Amino acid sequence: xxxxxxxxxxxxxxxxxxxxxxxxxxxxxxxxxxxxxxxxxxxxxxxxxxxxxxxxxxxxxxxxxxxxxxxxxxxxxxxxxxxxxxxxxxxxxxxxxxxxxxxxxxxxxxxxxxxxxxxxxxxxxxxxxxxxxxxxxxxxxxxxxxxxxxxxxxxxxxxxxxxxxxxxxxxxxxxxxxxxxxxxxxxxxxxxxxxxxxxxxxxxxxxxxxxxxxxxxxxxxxxxxxxxxxxxxxxxxxxxxxxxxxxxxxxxxxxxxxxxxxxxxxxxxxxxxxxxxxxxxxxxxxxxxxxxxxxxxxxxxxxxxxxxxxxxxxxxxxxxxxxxxxxxxxxxxxxxxxxxxxxxxxxxxxxxxxxxxxxxxxxxxxxxxxxxxxxxxxxxxxxxxxxxxxxxxxxxxxxxxxxxxxxxxxxxxxxxxxxxxxxxxxxxxxxxxxxxxxxxxxxxxxxxxxxxxxxxxxxxxxxxxxxxxxxxxxxxxxxxxxxxxxxxxxxxxxxxxxxxxxxxxxxxxxxxxxxxxxxxxxxxxxxxxxxxxxxxxxxxxxxxxxxxxxxxxxxxxxxxxxxxxxxxxxxxxxxxxxxxxxxxxxxxxxxxxxxxxxxxxxxxxxxxxxxxxxxxxxxxxxxxxxxxxxxxxxxxxxxxxxxxxxxxxxxxxxxxxxxxxxxxxxxxxxxxxxxxxxxxxxxxxxxxxxxxxxxxxxxxxxxxxxxxxxxxxxxxxxx
Amino acid sequence: xxxxxxxxxxxxxxxxxxxxxxxxxxxxxxxxxxxxxxxxxxxxxxxxxxxxxxxxxxxxxxxxxxxxxxxxxxxxxxxxxxxxxxxxxxxxxxxxxxxxxxxxxxxxxxxxxxxxxxxxxxxxxxxxxxxxxxxxxxxxxxxxxxxxxxxxxxxx
Numbered sequence: 060x061x062x063x064x065x066x067x068x069x070x071x072x073x074x075x076x077x078x079x080x081x082x083x084x085x086x087x088x089x090x091x092x093x094x095x096x097x098x099x100x101x102x103x104x105x106x107x108x109x110x111x112x113x114x115x116x117x118x119x120x121x122x123x124x125x126x127x128x129x130x131x132x133x134x135x136x137x138x139x140x141x142x143x144x145x146x147x148x149x150x151x152x153x154x155x156x157x158x159x160x161x162x163x164x165x166x167x168x169x170x171x172x173x174x175x176x177x178x179x180x181x182x183x184x185x186x187x188x189x190x191x192x193x194x195x196x197x198x199x200x201x202x203x204x205x206x207x208x209x210x211x212x213x214x215x216x217x218x219x220x221x222x223x224x225x226x227x228x229x230x231x232x233x234x235x236x237x238x239x240x241x242x243x244x245x246x247x248x249x250x251x252x253x254x255x256x257x258x259x260x261x262x263x264x265x266x267x268x269x270x271x272x273x274x275x276x277x278x279x280x281x282x283x284x285x286x287x288x289x290x291x292x293x294x295x296x297x298x299x300x301x302x303x304x305x306x307x308x309x310x311x312x313x314x315x316x317x318x319x320x321x322x323x324x325x326x327x328x329x330x331x332x333x334x335x336x337x338x339x340x341x342x343x344x345x346x347x348x349x350x351x352x353x354x355x356x357x358x359x360x361x362x363x364x365x366x367x368x369x370x371x372x373x374x375x376x377x378x379x380x381x382x383x384x385x386x387x388x389x390x391x392x393x394x395x396x397x398x399x400x401x402x403x404x405x406x407x408x409x410x411x412x413x414x415x416x417x418x419x420x421x422x423x424x425x426x427x428x429x430x431x432x433x434x435x436x437x438x439x440x441x442x443x444x445x446x447x448x449x450x451x452x453x454x455x456x457x458x459x460x461x462x463x464x465x466x467x468x469x470x471x472x473x474x475x476x477x478x479x480x481x482x483x484x485x486x487x488x489x490x491x492x493x494x495x496x497x498x499x500x501x502x503x504x505x506x507x508x509x510x511x512x513x514x515x516x517x518x519x520x521x522x523x524x525x526x527x528x529x530x531x532x533x534x535x536x537x538x539x540x541x542x543x544x545x546x547x548x549x550x551x552x553x554x555x556x557x558x559x560x561x562x563x564x565x566x567x568x569x570x571x572x573x574x575x576x577x578x579x580x581x582x583x584x585x586x587x588x589x590x591x592x593x594x595x596x597x598x599x600x601x602x603x604x605x606x607x608x609x610x611x612x613x614x615x616x617x618x619x620x621x622x623x624x625x626x627x628x629x630x631x632x633x634x635x636x637x638x639x640x641x642x643x644x645x646x647x648x649x650x651x652x653x654x655x656x657x658x659x660x661x662x663x664x665x666x667x668x669x670x671x672x673x674x675x676x677x678x679x680x681x682x683x684x685x686x687x688x689x690x691x692x693x694x695x696x697x698x699x700x701x702x703x704x705x706x707x708x709x710x711x712x713x714x715x716x717x718x719x720x721x722x723x724x725x726x727x728x729x730x731x732x733x734x735x736x737x738x739x740x741x742x743x744x745x746x747x748x749x750x751x752x753x754x755x756x757x758x759x760x761x762x763x764x765x766x767x768x769x770x771x772x773x774x775x776x777x778x
Numbered sequence: 779x780x781x782x783x784x785x786x787x788x789x790x791x792x793x794x795x796x797x798x799x800x801x802x803x804x805x806x807x808x809x810x811x812x813x814x815x816x817x818x819x820x821x822x823x824x825x826x827x828x829x830x831x832x833x834x835x836x837x838x839x840x841x842x843x844x845x846x847x848x849x850x851x852x853x854x855x856x857x858x859x860x861x862x863x864x865x866x867x868x869x870x871x872x873x874x875x876x877x878x879x880x881x882x883x884x885x886x887x888x889x890x891x892x893x894x895x896x897x898x899x900x901x902x903x904x905x906x907x908x909x910x911x912x913x914x915x916x917x918x919x920x921x922x923x924x925x926x927x928x929x930x931x932x933x934x
Contacts, residue, residue, distance in 0.1 A: 128873030129873070262875065263867050263871070265875075266866075266872035266878050267851075267858060267862075268855070268858050269809070269810070271875050273813075273876060278808065326805075328805055328814075329797050400874075401908065449874060450874050450875070483817060689913065690912070714817075714818055715821050720908060720910070721912070721914070722907075723901055723904040724901035726912075726915065729915055
């Protein structure tokens with residue numbers, strides 16, 4: 060059984076050495092085998108940081124965003140290949156190392172988040188492709204002694220007027236001597252051949268044969284595995300631990316205290332895990348040992364009775380509400396939620412006296428590197444991060460506190476050997492950084508003609524940005540509230556003359572973080588449910604009511620009408636079924652969804668979801684469809700099943716039996732539609748999430764007459 | 779010493795017999811295509827075949843494999859030519875890809891037992907496999923596609 064073992068070890072070792080540590084899980088187009096980095100780097104040229112052109116015609120695009128399923132290893136190469144006029148079948152990809160050249164052009168750091176990869180990479184990757192093309196053309200022009208303007212490019216070759224042809228591979232070595240252009244002309248988007256096409260993902264072959272390498276799969280020679288015993292409640296401090304039993308267990312190399320708990324370091328995961336379970340730790344649990352989510356929500360509901368920090372104020376909603384005859388008040392609640400990526404957190408690290416290598420599926424390379432460097436006592440440039448594939452991210456792997464990387468660096472310092480820290484599913488689910496629980500208290504009214512007259516929304520929940528480097532960037536201090544807490548509520552598009560949005564910052568010691576669609580994950584639910592309640596109060600069709608209030612928002616209207624039309628809004632349905640609708644703007648994109656549900660004996664069944672997206676000019680409709688399908692399913696899981704609850708500081712959910720999600724047998728049919736647009740390309744990973752819960756909740760109202768104001772949805776059995 | 783075979787190669791391994799097969803595959807044999815997702819047979823990411831039956835290797839002690847044939851995703855085909863792998867590529871199923879080894883191994887047993895599965899058969903066979911990215915609709919399509927391929931005598 061030594062052959063596969065050697066293959067993998069040698070591959071990793073070789074590819075890492077040969078590439079200076081760049082590559083893991085390379086994909087060779089047209090085949091299923093990994094590329095040897097040595098072959099790939101054999102000869103050729105690198106016109107800029109984003110592309111390498113081989114004499115073997117192979118073109119490697121260096122991707123500065125992490126691949127967590129959203130398709131950046133395909134969509135960003137498409138943008139580059141478009142301008143390069145490359146042969147798409149020759150394109151491969153490679154994760155970028157940590158380097159300022161790969162910084163996010165907007166955030167100024169290497170980060171994957173905010174549904175911005177394609178939006179921010181759109182011109183960046185086009186320019187890189189266009190610059191490379193110009194150099195290849197210049198080299199061909201020199202060889203043929205022709206003016207570059209007399210030449211054209213197609214499918215990986217430069218051609219002259221008589222169709223003489225030089226391939227990029229033939230030009231590659233000499234083109235390296237050409238001075239890169241300061242600015243290369245970009246194509247008129249009307250002439251795009253590749254961008255806009257439903258190309259297949261480049262990373263699929265490796266994901267169907269077990270060869271894709273995720274962080275948890277990293278095993279450098281001699282690398283040990285660590286599993287940690289962490290505190291039972293957030294903020295707990297370790298007093299002492301007894302490892303007498305654990306130390307005697309097979310494979311155990313070392314047991315050490317680190318700031319987050321006790322690290323058990325062993326030869327294999329199972330040995331480390333069994334020994335971890337045998338360590339007894341005495342904790343000072345601190346204030347959080349009495350924390351209950353039921354109390355917190357009650358407290359939030361009380362808080363929402365008083366005015367909060369004003370975020371937006373149009374007209375005088377308080378006066379309007381006081382005098383209104385037709386008014387309604389509703390309180391919406393959403394729970395804490397973990398990201399629950401299928402690949403639990405992990406971080407592999409080889410820390411030596413003067414350097415450090417880290418292999419992990421991170422969304423936040425710049426901050427992770429700086430954090431690891433600080434703990435290791437090394438300058439950041441001595442720390443390399445190899446970004447592996449991410450077995451899901453959803454925001455969790457962009458931790459502004461670098462929690463899983465800092466912890467692993469502490470473990471590595473103590474281990475004295477290369478070590479991979481692996482979190483069990485329970486560790487991952489209970490390890491913090493959740494979507495914060497929120498309460499929205501909304502009051503609104505309609506006038507005698509059934510027009511929306513007022514809306515006053517008070518939001519209460521923990522700030523994600525507080526205590527992070529984003530606090531300043533987001534201008535929290537000046538504003539007096541966290542913009543991420545109210546996003547999607549403060550820009551309510553409906554034409555309502557009297558409107559107030561107020562924010563209360565909830566205080567609780569629960570670590571919180573962005574979770575796919577961030578603030579929109581709760582503001583979309585509350586606002587789109589409440590507009591539905593206002594429509595009912597006005598005795599109007601919820602779709603027509605929204606249309607009437609969105610006259611100045613053509614792109615909202617565009618997706619709303621497309622989703623309604625494709626879903627057959629207003630057309631008869633089989634007995635017991637009903638539709639609900641929602642529209643929301645998030646991450647610069649517009650999404651509308653129509654959900655079709657039935658409720659039987661208290662059990663909600665979502666039969667179908669139609670999702671329409673306007674993300675400007677789209678790059679790959681196949682990947683976008685997948686993001687909309689996945690976004691709706693991710694959101695349906697949260698709407699129907701998911702919550703984290705605390706009792707005495709302890710989480711009641713530990714694994715997938717207590718934290719269920721949509722599976723094959725209850726997965727709705729999902730139909731997706733894209734708006735054709737020439738507008739700027741915008742996000743897709745997150746915008747497909749916010750509408751799902753309110754569309755389902757509104758459909759339940761249509762089916763049963765019962766309003767859903769709390770997630771996850773719990774129907775009385777009688778319904 | 780426990781002896782069994784993995785992807786048609788003989789294995790003799792000296793580990794605690796209660797060690798889950800998953801961790802023997804991943805840590806001792808370095809076949810990392812089989813994934814850890816939950817450790818309690820709730821997600822199916824660790825699905826492998828034991829004498830042709832789909833088992834959750836995270837809760838199957840390695841002793842259960844003694845004298846048997848284990849097939850992992852790496853052994854399904856040597857060249858991405860299994861009808862399910864081709865169908866997965868044709869439907870562009872994976873997103874993050876982490877759960878897909880387990881999905882494919884579950885689907886392979888389904889197709890062997892029911893070469894023309896109905897949607898209900900797919901529900902029954904695949905509901906034990908979680909996909910957090912939400913690729914279920916494409917998995918369903920890919921299984922139907924592979925079944926069609928098999929029925930037509932295409933691929934192997």
